[in-house]
Amino acid sequence: MKKVVTMVGTSIFENYVREIDDQYFGNDMEDLKEKAAEEYKENDPRIKRIKSKLEKWISEFSESDKEELSAEIKSLVKLKERFKEDFEVYLLYSDTAMGKLAAEIIRDVLQNMKIFKDSEIKKPDCINNLQIQDNEKFIIGMNNLIHKFYDEIATSGWGDNVIINITGGYKATIPYLTILGQVNKSPIFYIFEDTDALIEIPYLPLDIKWDLFEKYEDLFLEFNKEGIIEREEELPYNVKKELEGLIEVEGKLLYLNSFGLIFWEKYKEKYFFYYASEETQREIEKQLNIKKILQTKFWDKQIREGKTELKNGHYVYDDGNNRYRIFYIEKDGRIYIYKTFEDYGDYRYYLENVKGETVKFEDIKANSKLWKIIKER
Structure with missing residues (x-):
């Protein structure tokens, strides 16, 4: 199943206004225009009126014509026809009430289209601070968008697994998403709403220092x-x-x-970074099994958390049916390793005789240096 990430804009509202002469709809949209996503519930009566009119308008479209409702829907239909695979569709919207409303309506339409019956249309996601009124917030919002890709969407790999659809949303995001796709060798697509031409951005080799x-x-x-x-x-x-x-x-x-x-x-992506004292690192260098765990398992947050237990005040990574243990502290997004064991007797002696509260994080941090190890997947 391919992951298709689609930025959501407001073309569905613009298309409605182009076809339907409705001054009251225009007034509601104008009032909603400057509202942030967090103000969505406060504008419930206005949003219900807009939704009701749009749902009536959408109901008049046949299945084959629904792709004309918005640029996002049209581009997703064309991508589905091109790849002929099931999709996991991510609808990402700006930190605005209009973005949230558009994404919700588009999701409802997609879920009722036969072409997407075997695809998963994810619940739309707001990208916090992604708006164009405040440049400082826009930068933070763009960083949040990039984190969304790395931390949540592309966790099983990039390349052809992730398709980036830049048809909708703010045009200001296009250069960043293009570079993101290029760096990770993921295909990037764009469609002009007034045509049926699906355009793929060609891959260009980048000389990155x-x-x-x-x-x-x-x-x-x-x-x-x-x-x-x-x-x-x-x-x-x-x-x-x-x-x-x-x-x-x-x-x-x-x-x-x-x-x-x-x-x-x-x-x-290539490395796992951690902090440890030189003494601890020397031990790790001698402990080939511990090194292998760091390379293959410990770096993975999900695996690490699943195998970590609180014992006598220590956070201990217990690898399972073996003798290998890693004592560590995770703080402010950094991992500090302070003890590792391959001998079960040594591990038990340390655990029983050294209480976690006697291990001061400030001392560990002061004595630690940055180390890295190449990840193995």
Whole structure:
């Protein structure tokens, strides 16, 4: 089943207005235009009126004509006809009430079309802060959109598994989504609403300086989920120049821009990063089974959490029917490993004699260095 990600715009409203002369509908839409997605429920009477009119209008379309309702529906139908496979459709909308309403209506239409009867139309997702009135919020919103791909959608791999449909939504997102698809070798499609031509963006080989991410790993790992660092000192001029185009600098504040985030997330896919003291790392280097677990299982958040137990105040990764154990702390998106065992007797002695509350995170952090290991899937 292919994952098809479709940005949702407002073409379904525009098409209605083009066909139906309805001043009251226009007034409701105008009142809704500046509302954020979180204000959706507060505007329930207005939304119900809009939905009711649209549902009546949609009911007059035959099955074969429904693709003309909106650019999103039309492009999805054309993609379905091209690939002839079942789809997992992700409808992503901007942080606006109109975006949420459009996505809900489009989902209802898709779920009732025969061509999508064996496909899964996911519940529409809001991309927080993705709006075009505030540039700072737009940058954060774009980063949230990129995280949505890396953290939730493309977890089983990129390439042909993920199709990016850039037909709908803000045109400002197109350059970022195009680069995202290019970097991950995922097909990108666009359709002009007034035509039936489905256009695939050709793949272009990109010359990416991956060595910059290796050189500045420590710096990139400091960025929080929103892509912001507040430093005590300004970034040196030569570093700013090297990272130009990947980060934005405002005094002591650094912002990882959306292009930087796309490339950084791609770079991270290859490695598992963790923190440990030099003493702990020397132990890991000698423990071939522990190294293998780090490479093949521990890096995977779902596996790690499923095999972690709280024992005597410690978070312990218990690999199962064997002797291998990893003691760690996960904080602020970072993993600090402070003890590893391949000998069961040594593990039991440590667990019974060292209470978790005596292990101070501040001490572990102060003595830790950044390490990485190549992931194996």
